[in-house]
Amino acid sequence: MKTAQAGIPLTLLEFRVVGRDRGERTQNFDLLLSWLDEDREAAEDKYRSLRRRLIQVFINRGAHVPEDLADETISRVAEKVVEVKETFEGDPARYFYGVAKNVLHEATRNPPAAPIDEARFLPAAGHDSETHFPEHCFEQCLATLPDDQRELVLRYYENEKDLKILNRKALAAKLGIDGSVMRLRVHRIRARLKACLLRCMENTAGETDSPILHKGQGRSTNDG
């Protein structure tokens, strides 16, 4: 499934809307979004966010292809949205989660064959095998961070082991924030780095025809 990107209008291609024909699929698509929010733009943002969080749940449950299960969940909700929209009370996310539990239950009963191509992060040809990512990707992505973010994430990892806790407390104090806020801030930097790495690895794979990434391991993963 093509990935939804923030700020870009959703299209029918971006999720598997069910329906007899294009007209019905469009209708289901619009209904699903309008159920999430009356404002179209806000609804699209909510849809993207909801999909990411469904993927997160499936990852936590150990699913190997969580994106597929999230899409299956959305597809089932879309199929029922005409009636559900009128009868279900409360946050639509609760309904999505109810469907997700069923999808998960079925997937657990009938697990798909384990993927045999595990070489999804194989380095590109000529890549220094001592490095886990193509080195230029990691360095490039790190360089794209604003200076203060780069410094924060690297300082966060300084002084491992016993000193680490003290180091992080000192760092949080210097920034005038508490530890949980700093953890969240570092998480966002890591999420940004991860998204950048995926893009870089995809590009590198395209240039070298090297299987750096397993198919489907692009931006559709849970980018936080």
Next chain:
Amino acid sequence: MADEDREAEFRAYLLGDSSETDSQAIELRIVSDPDFAELLLALEDEVIDDYLAGRLSPKEALQFDRRFAQGAADRVLRIELARELRRKAAPTRSTSTYPLFWKLSAAAAVLAAVVVSLNTWIWNDIARFQLDSASLRGDGSLPRINLGPDINTVELELELESGGYPTYTASLADADGRTLFTRDGLVAGPRGGRFFVRLRVARDQLPAGDYVLSLSGVTADGQREPLATYVFRVLPS
């Protein structure tokens, strides 16, 4: 109770150690509350860091290995990213462990094999296995140890990121977290530019099952500092 006070509960969920009822309550919040979902992702990062730094308990390390290192590509990527950041933040730290390329290649080669016996030597009745901590196993399995009938002693060679402690302590636990034995006074030695601690275990102390081996460095004043965790599986003979 505030979310900050429920961290242990959330960590248990992430490691697959929650009841179904608790899991569903947490998942409903993930799906309903974007802020909570992000908080949990940040906590996942912390769990990954703790694993890489050898700060998880033996039981947690085993759960992590099953839930994270063998999990979705997204998590594997996040583990790798944390590894790189640690390496970058501490440039003097040696680039330990086997390169992922090597691991994945080896894993691909043995996908169909029953036993992964990487870096194994057998000499007389001693079988030596080399283990690296926090491994990412491309074939989604624990390192497996298969002991032939003639083996009486198992020598585990534990790779370290660096030497530097006068002595080391190793503690072996089973999959339920029960400590089976603790061995003090171990020393590290260099080989091929890397450091290893060797631990000999009688075969009868290693019946078939999953194990977690925790290694601590012991400072000159006797303080133990957790260094690494190694997980492996002994196959039935």
